[in-house]
Amino acid sequence: SSELTQDPAVSVALGQTVRITCQGDSLRSYYASWYQQKPGQAPVLVIYGKNNRPSGIPDRFSGSSSGNTASLTITGAQAEDEADYYCNSRDSSGNHAVFGGGTQLTVL
Amino acid sequence: QVQLQESGPGLVKPSGTLSLTCAVSGGSISSSNWWSWVRQPPGKGLEWIGEIYHSGSTNYNPSLKSRVTISVDKSKNQFSLKLSSVTAADTAVYYCAREIAAASNWFDPWGQGTLVTVSS
Numbered sequence: 001s002s003e004l005t006q007d008p009a010v011s012v013a014l015g016q017t018v019r020i021t022c023q024g025d026s027l028r029s030y031y032a033s034w035y036q037q038k039p040g041q042a043p044v045l046v047i048y049g050k051n052n053r054p055s056g057i058p059d060r061f062s063g064s065s066s067g068n069t070a071s072l073t074i075t076g077a078q079a080e081d082e083a084d085y086y087c088n089s090r091d092s093s094g095n096h097a098v099f100g101g102g103t104q105l106t107v108l
Numbered sequence: 109q110v111q112l113q114e115s116g117p118g119l120v121k122p123s124g125t126l127s128l129t130c131a132v133s134g135g136s137i138s139s140s141n142w143w144s145w146v147r148q149p150p151g152k153g154l155e156w157i158g159e160i161y162h163s164g165s166t167n168y169n170p171s172l173k174s175r176v177t178i179s180v181d182k183s184k185n186q187f188s189l190k191l192s193s194v195t196a197a198d199t200a201v202y203y204c205a206r207e208i209a210a211a212s213n214w215f216d217p218w219g220q221g222t223l224v225t226v227s228s
Contacts, residue, residue: 033214035154042203042221043154048214086154090213095167097144097156097213 022087130204
């Protein structure tokens with residue numbers, strides 16, 4: 001079982017703001033990274049560290065953290081943001097990586 | 109920019125050993141990064157398999173540790189995965205990725221992935 005917990009599915013109206021959360025004890029010690037995965041494609045990094053976006057990722061994507069919860073926020077969701085989103089961090093020991101179960105985002 | 113490409117058999121028999129290689133281009137595998145394998149069963153989420161540093165240091169997912177070996181070949185700028193005693197539950201798309209470890213870690217870039225089916 002995953003040590004990082006995500007809601008299985010979230011929906012958002014086009015142009016609105018959505019927050020996808022990831023919970024786990026290890027997030028008190030480590031930042032989460034976030035990945036977008038569209039059908040048939042490899043995951044793509046969208047947020048890493050405290051709140052950093054790789055080159056080419058739109059600035060409507062942002063990350064935050066509080067206590068044992070990390071959040072990915074999409075401000076002004078677009079149709080192309082419909083995808084699965086996964087969080088990742090180290091486990092409580094720090095010796096292993098772990099992924100959340102993933103959140104399927106639907107843009108209505 | 110760094111690019112990764114997985115290769116290996118797409119079909120493995122039950123009880124056999126799955127073997128995959130990840131070729132790294134556009135950068136050196138001896139850079140200060142870890143190199144990881146991640147898999148995704150059809151219709152399911154991502155599962156971290158393990159990681160290796162160019163020195164040969166490894167960390168494995170505890171649930172797979174008894175069956176996994178990850179190795180590095182610096183002369184070929186590639187790293188490899190072996191998973192023994194496979195069953196149908198090991199059927200998945202297998203990805204390799206560069207893991208950047210700072211205060212926290214992240215995976216970027218990823219290979220395109222390769223589907224491995226375990227079947228007789």
